[in-house]
Amino acid sequence: MDAARVGAKVMVKTRAFELLRKNGVPCGVSAMRMGEPLQIEAPLIIGADGVESKVGRWAGIDTALKPKDIHCCAQFLVQDSTIDDEYCEFFFGNKMAPGGYIWAFPKGDKLANVGIGVQGSKSGSGVPVRLLKEFMKSHFPNGKVVEMVVGGDPSSGVIESATADGIMLVGDAAHQTDPITGGGILNAMKAGIIAGEVAVKAISNGNLSKAGLKEYEDRWRADMGKHIARSFEYKEFFVKLTDNDLNQLIGSLKNEDISKMDLRGMLRVLFKLNPKLLWELRHLVV
Ligand SMILES: Cc1cc2nc3c(=O)[nH]c(=O)nc-3n(C[C@H](O)[C@H](O)[C@H](O)COP(=O)(O)OP(=O)(O)OC[C@H]3O[C@@H](n4cnc5c(N)ncnc54)[C@H](O)[C@@H]3O)c2cc1C
Numbered sequence: 043m044d045a046a047r048v049g050a051k052v053m054v055k056t057r058a059f060e061l062l063r064k065n066g067v068p069c070g071v072s073a074m075r076m077g078e079p080l081q082i083e084a085p086l087i088i089g090a091d092g093v094e095s096k097v098g099r100w101a102g103i104d105t106a107l108k109p110k111d112i113h114c115c116a117q118f119l120v121q122d123s124t125i126d127d128e129y130c131e132f133f134f135g136n137k138m139a140p141g142g143y144i145w146a147f148p149k150g151d152k153l154a155n156v157g158i159g160v161q162g163s164k165s166g167s168g169v170p171v172r173l174l175k176e177f178m179k180s181h182f183p184n185g186k187v188v189e190m191v192v193g194g195d196p197s198s199g200v201i202e203s204a205t206a207d208g209i210m211l212v213g214d215a216a217h218q219t220d221p222i223t224g225g226g227i228l229n230a231m232k233a234g235i236i237a238g239e240v241a242v243k244a245i246s247n248g249n250l251s252k253a254g255l256k257e258y259e260d261r262w263r264a265d266m267g268k269h270i271a272r273s274f275e276y277k278e279f280f281v282k283l284t285d286n287d288l289n290q291l292i293g294s295l296k297n298e299d300i301s302k303m304d305l306r307g308m309l310r311v312l313f314k315l316n317p318k319l320l321w322e323l324r325h326l327v328v
Contacts, residue, residue, distance in 0.1 A: 056080075061087070061100045067250075068101060068208035086250050088210050088237050090230070093194040095215030101206040105215060109162035110281075111198035113142050113224055116170040117157030118178065120146075122185035125154045133177070134288050140164035141281040142224075144177050156182065159195060159224050161281055197221035199274030200267050205255040210237045218266060222273040222280070223305065229266050236261045272326055276309065279323055291316055 046052050058071040062081060070083035089097030093112065098105035125148055133144040141161025148154045158174045171192065178185055196217040204216035212218070213230030220226065240258040244250050283291075294315040300308060313320045313327040320327070 053082075058082075058091070058097065061097070068206075071097075085245055086208055086210070086241050088212060088234075088241065089215045090212045090234065091215050093196055093214045095211055097209065098204075098206075098211045098215055101209040103201075103203055103206055103209070103211065105201070105211070105217070107162075107194075107196055107198050107217070109165075110141075111196065111221075112162040113159035113195040113197050114162055114165040114170050114192075115157060115159045115195050115224070116174050116192045117155055117190065118174065118185075118187040119149075119189035120154050120156045120178070120182055120185040121152060121188055122154070122182045123152055124182065124184070125152045127152065133181075134292070136285055138177065139173060144174070146181075153188075156185070161197075162194075195219055195224045195226065197224065197274070197277055200263070200270050203252075203259070204262065205252050205259055207252050208250050210240070210255055210258050212237050212262075216262075218262070218270065220270060220273045221277040229270075232265060233262045236265070275326055276323065279320075287319060290319060 053073075053075060056073050056075040058073045060072045061068045062070040062072060062083065068087055069085065070081060071087065072079065072081050074080075087097060087101075089095050089101075091097050094107060095103075095105040125146070127148045127150055130148070131146040133139065133146075138144060139158050139160055141164045142159035144156070144158045146154045146156045156174070156178065158170050158177065160170045160173065178187070196214055196219045198217045199221055201211070201217040204211040204218075212233040214226055216233065218226060218229040218233050220229065237258055240255060240261070243257070244254050247254070291312055294312065295308075298311055298315075303311065309323075310327055313323060317324075
């Protein structure tokens with residue numbers, strides 16, 4: 043909305059299907075708008091086209107994800123009088139959500155996003171929706187599902203390159219999601235701001251090559267790269283834990299006040315309480 047307010051041209055129902063090139067350098071996209079083909083010229087293209095970005099692939103960037111590095115998600119918007127509007131809830135278990143977790147994030151007025159992420163290598167056709175329905179039966183038996191979304195979420199760690207000549211990738215397209223939580227909205231917005239600022243400079247100084255866009259790579263990596271890399275290591279470790287391990291970890295927090303802990307703080311406390319189980323992670327915690 044803000045972009046539209048300050049003069050950006052917004053085109054809905056418009057799907058890009060290939061890059062336009064001049065002398066081999068991207069200079070826009072070919073697109074379809076409600077059945078009508080059109081060409082959109084642009085000196086610089088910011089690919090914010092989500093998981094396994096096609097814009098990136100067209101530009102020669104490897105945006106593919108291994109099954110173990112993508113989470114298959116389903117989410118219901120649920121109305122239920124039993125929803126606790128004050129707390130986010132998380133549910134873990136290798137049968138309940140293999141290699142992932144189930145969440146219930148309240149939105150107020152007894153509405154919550156209730157969703158599941160299942161590690162791609164442990165998922166299959168229809169699995170996330172089936173598991174989420176089973177969860178609904180046991181936890182919100184009277185809950186009314188008023189909306190549903192499904193989608194993939196990168197959990198791969200840092201992408202090798204998020205730029206090419208005339209191209210910057212942001213958000214899920216650039217695998218900027220946090221691999222341990224699956225949260226990607228904040229990072230996508232931060233990367234979008236950085237990409238916008240770098241785009242202004244690159245266009246005004248006329249250097250739209252990959253080298254000219256290096257500031258974007260440097261800034262997003264400095265801002266979130268380390269955090270994503272660390273979360274990836276956590277993810278690689280936690281997806282191997284048994285239900286007994288998970289019960290031990292959660293049980294160890296019973297005398298801790300977790301209401302004020304962020305994820306990193308909680309991991310630090312978990313390490314202190316379970317050094318043997320979490321020994322492999324010591325280099326990340328200290
Ligand atoms: C079920 C589910 C729940 C989630 N919950 C949370 C949460 O609670 N908090 C959080 O932080 N993150 C959450 N995430 C992750 C979050 O949604 C993503 O990280 C975030 O949306 C990434 O934003 P993005 O703009 O990069 O990509 P997207 O939101 O995927 O947007 C990409 C857009 O590009 C469009 N597009 C794709 N290809 C083309 C094309 N060829 N031409 C034109 N347009 C194209 C798509 O239609 C889409 O609108 C969730 C993900 C899922 C699947």
